[in-house]
Amino acid sequence: MKFVDEARIEVHAGKGGDGAVSFRREKYVPRGGPDGGNGGRGGTILARADRNINTLIDYRYKRIFRAQDGKKGQGKQCAGRGADDVWLRVPVGTIVRDRATGVLVADLTNHEQVAVLARGGKGGLGNVNFKSSTNRAPRHATPGTPGESRELYLELKVLADVGLLGMPNAGKSTFIRAVSSARPKVADYPFTTLNPGLGVVQVDIARSFVIADIPGLIEGAAEGAGLGHQFLRHLARTRLLLHIVDIAPVDPHTDPVREARAIASELKRYDSALHRKPRWLVLNKADLVGAGDRSRLVGEFARRLRWKGPIFLISAATGEGCRELCFKIMAFLEGRP
Secondary structure, three states, X not given: OOOOOEEEEEEEOOOOOOOOOOEOOEOOEOOOOEOOOOOOOOOOEEEEEEOOOOOOOHHHHXXXXXXXXXXXXXXXXXXXXXXXXEEEEEEOOEEEEEOOOOOEEEEEOOOOOEEEEEOOOOOOOOXXXXXXXXXXOOOOOOOOOOOOEEXXXXXXXXXXXXXXXXXXXXXXXXXXXXXXXXOOOOOOOOOOOOOOEEEEEEEEOOEEEEEEEOOOOOOOHHHOOOOOOOOHHHHOOOOEEEEEEEOOOOOOOOOHHHHHHHHHHHHHHHOHHXXXXXXXXXXXXXXXXXXXXXXXXXXXXXXXXXOOOOEEEOEOOOOEOHHHHHHHHHHHHOOOO
């Protein structure tokens, strides 16, 4: 299935039915009073978060959603039938904004959470509602109110505790395969990951966290280089970022320190709040570095990058250091030192 994480739709709620003007007409009742019923309410359009959906592709091709109008009231105080509501299923993590004003309409972060996107109009009042001791034969009713109409922007931000950052081929997909049951594509060429992926890391029986893998960034992503910034939104809800760096690149002219700086720069250009999130440096492909050179390499890398935060050396291909890193992540998410 094609991954779609944004969509633009129109929603049009139904109009309320008009109230009726009617009078009781029966044999032997020469002066029956008013008996016009109320109109039915118009259909409302609602969204429901569903954890069984992971893309907004349903709203890429069908963009206009209309609810039916309420029925008119009738005589004998019969109210018009209310219209059925229209339900839109969206993935958990969907944000809904009004396109005209940019105002947040809903942030659906829980399974089965419901939000009203466009409220249906109220039914009009029949003339039976206007009778009184001084007006025994009212000849007017109120029309139904129109339903709301909106143009909306849907944006999906996946829900994960930890997000992976890094250049293409840094080993992000290999890492998520090593620590979870997720099986993203792994190959020896860049941009093997084209869509965000999630994996659940089970630390022990009762403790786990969700990790998100997004396509790799390259320098110039802000100008659209590579896949640009289009998937960085999926890191907005994470609590921790893991910056994966290829410590032993195949190209001898590639400088891992320069690449790490480039990723940090692109992150800051995209969103300063995302740049301020807790970020750990993870040096990958330790299996390609001699055992005697590892401490020196890590120290030199941190010194050149002027890195003061946590730094880890792992090998996602062999699993070395991955389990220990997962325990550290779990402790951080639980608020333990």
